[in-house]
Amino acid sequence: TVVLYRNVISLPHASETIFIKSLKIPKFLLKNKKKFSSITVIFGFLNLVYRIINTKNKIKKEDLCVAFDDYFGLVAVFSCKKVIVSVHNSPSKLYNGNLTHLLPDWVYKKILIKHLYKKDRVKKIAVVSEGIKKELIEVFGIPENKIEVIYNFFDKDSIQKKANEKIDINFPYIVNVGHLNKQKNQETLIDIFYELKKKYSIKEKLVIIGDGIFKGKLLKKIKSYNLSKEVYLLGKKENPYPYIKNARVYVSTSLFEGFPTVLVESAILQVPICALDAPHGISEITLNPAVDKQSLVKDILSVLKNKKYMQEKIDFQNKILALKFDNNLNKKKWIKIINENL
Secondary structure, X not given: OEEEXXXXXXXXXXXXXXXXXXXXXXXXXXXXXXXXXXXXXXXXXXXXXXXXXXXXXXXOOOOEEEEEOHHHHHHHHHHOOEEEEEEOXXXXXXXXXXXXXXXXXXHHHXXXXXXXXXXXXXXXXXXXXXXXXXXXXXXXXXXXXXXXXXXXXXXXXXXXXXXXXXXXXXXXXXXXXXXXXXXXXXXXXXXXXXXXXXXXXXXXXXXEEEOOOOHHHHHHHHHHOOOOOOEEEEEOXXXXXXXXXXXOEEEEOOOOOOOOHHHHHHHHOOOOEEEEOOOOOXXXXXXXXXXXXXXXXXXXXXXXXXXXXXXXXXXHHHHHHHHHOOHHHHHHHHHXXXXXXX
């Protein structure tokens, strides 16, 4: 049985699906959750209890629950006798005053991860990078034998096919894809691009795909640098792959990740990656991740000016794809940990 907390499932499946509804949260509260934090947290706890009760009523006691996301891990721990949790981001960085699912950070950091994840009912914690595994062990004290690194699945043929779609760009460019927010840190990317233009006179422009709350800030920065004809904010795209494929280089300036899927997609499309090193996953797929802005400027410049170095990056990425992103291998890992705990 597949239990959904959003009434959407995009993959083919033969099992029964059960949809667990959420309480109706007032829209004004979702838009102003930090401003009305006390009321927000009350709604968050009420919704959590509501979902736990409904989940317990829908599943059998002997069922194994596989929860994708810490929040649904929280629901599962109180609803199921046997739980596998899949962790996709850095808990230390993600839970940083954001009121994720309308709950305060301490619910995740101090209760769920530091306490409940150590309980016998949590049979395995599947993580998407070596970095998350290390963080759970060193920061939260999770036993190493409870953690299994299983990388995300990627449909390489589909990505490559979608990337062949034509786009209306006829100039060389650097690309970045992601939400326009603090985590993705495109402000730093624009600073770096400005230096590449001013100091090194590169011919490439900068294309950013995505929408978000930082769009206004980014537009102001672009205007202040007089880069309106050099930086393009193209918004969210249904199919970002052609924009990645046709770029000279993909650049990431994220402050934290779990394992950035867009870097894997760039590697699949044979686009060299330059990135600021950050937790987690970036150093696992990037040759020579940059330690600061200046080293990232130099790394991007080296890729743009040196074809041999560009190919070294791509060769490294291909090696990682073969080693870590074999769908059959990762499928076997999932089947193994599920079968061991049924």
